[in-house]
Amino acid sequence: MKSHVKALVVGGGAIGTSIAYHLARAGWDDVMLLERDELTSGSTWHAAGLLPLFNMSYATTHIHKYSVEFYKSLEAETGLNAGFSIVGNLRMAQTDARMDEYMLYASTAETAEVPYEWMTPAQIKDRWPLVRTEDLKGAIYHPTDGYINPADVTMAMAKGARQRGVLIERKWQVDGYEWTGSDWRVTV
Ligand SMILES: Cc1cc2nc3c(=O)[nH]c(=O)nc-3n(C[C@H](O)[C@H](O)[C@H](O)COP(=O)(O)OP(=O)(O)OC[C@H]3O[C@@H](n4cnc5c(N)ncnc54)[C@H](O)[C@@H]3O)c2cc1C
Numbered sequence: 001m002k003s004h005v006k007a008l009v010v011g012g013g014a015i016g017t018s019i020a021y022h023l024a025r026a027g028w029d030d031v032m033l034l035e036r037d038e039l040t041s042g043s044t045w046h047a048a049g050l051l052p053l054f055n056m057s058y059a060t061t062h063i064h065k066y067s068v069e070f071y072k073s074l075e076a077e078t079g080l081n082a083g084f085s086i087v088g089n090l091r092m093a094q095t096d097a098r099m100d101e102y103m104l105y106a107s108t109a110e111t112a113e114v115p116y117e118w119m120t121p122a123q124i125k126d127r128w129p130l131v132r133t134e135d136l137k138g139a140i141y142h143p144t145d146g147y148i149n150p151a152d153v154t155m156a157m158a159k160g161a162r163q164r165g166v167l168i169e170r171k172w173q174v175d176g177y178e179w180t181g182s183d184w185r186v187t188v
Contacts, residue, residue: 001169004183010174012039018159024164031166036173040151046152053114054105054142061112078160081111082153089145102140117141119173
């Protein structure tokens with residue numbers, strides 16, 4: 001554990017490891033991540049790992065798009081399989097109001113060039129025969145959505161970060177940090 005660093009990342013969940021990895025990839029050479037317990041021991045451990053490209057926010061859609069491309073490349077870079085599967089995502093609607101909401105999603109998706117398809121209840125049944133479709137108005141289907149194992153992708157990002165020179169230390173709780181004028185002084 002170093003007491004002074006150029007960049008300090010506190011917490012070894014999906015976000016912290018991603019920040020550490022991307023700082024290193026951007027060329028930062030003195031990055032340290034401190035985790036008070038084990039990597040992935042926070043909320044990342046409990047996440048379902050769904051990767052819906054589709055949402056109401058233009059900015060978030062772009063972040064999701066980047067993430068999906070990044071996860072595909074991470075295994076090649078680190079040799080760790082993060083359980084990334086693109087299986088598609090079917091959002092069904094029982095009301096016209098819900099279909100209206102999906103139309104709003106669709107306009108965001110079009111701007112961000114995220115593919116989607118409209119489906120009738122009969123087409124839903126064709127795709128997933130176990131669904132009861134009598135009370136459905138329709139669905140929007142996102143072929144590029146999927147899921148990933150949150151703990152595994154965190155470990156892969158941690159490995160990628162280490163490969164790029166990031167120092168990752170566990171069992172250190174950060175109690176404070178202070179800018180000295182040239183680096184961060186860390187208190188544990
Ligand atoms: C049940 C559930 C389902 C979810 N499903 C999804 C989903 O399907 N898709 C999706 O995208 N998101 C999902 N999420 C959300 C996702 O899990 C979180 O947004 C994400 O894991 C947050 O990552 P994080 O790194 O910010 O936090 P965390 O994983 O909580 O990591 C924070 C880390 O910081 C450490 N820490 C805290 N304070 C200190 C300190 N002072 N010093 C050192 N270390 C410290 C903690 O020990 C912890 O390991 C879900 C969450 C839950 C709970």
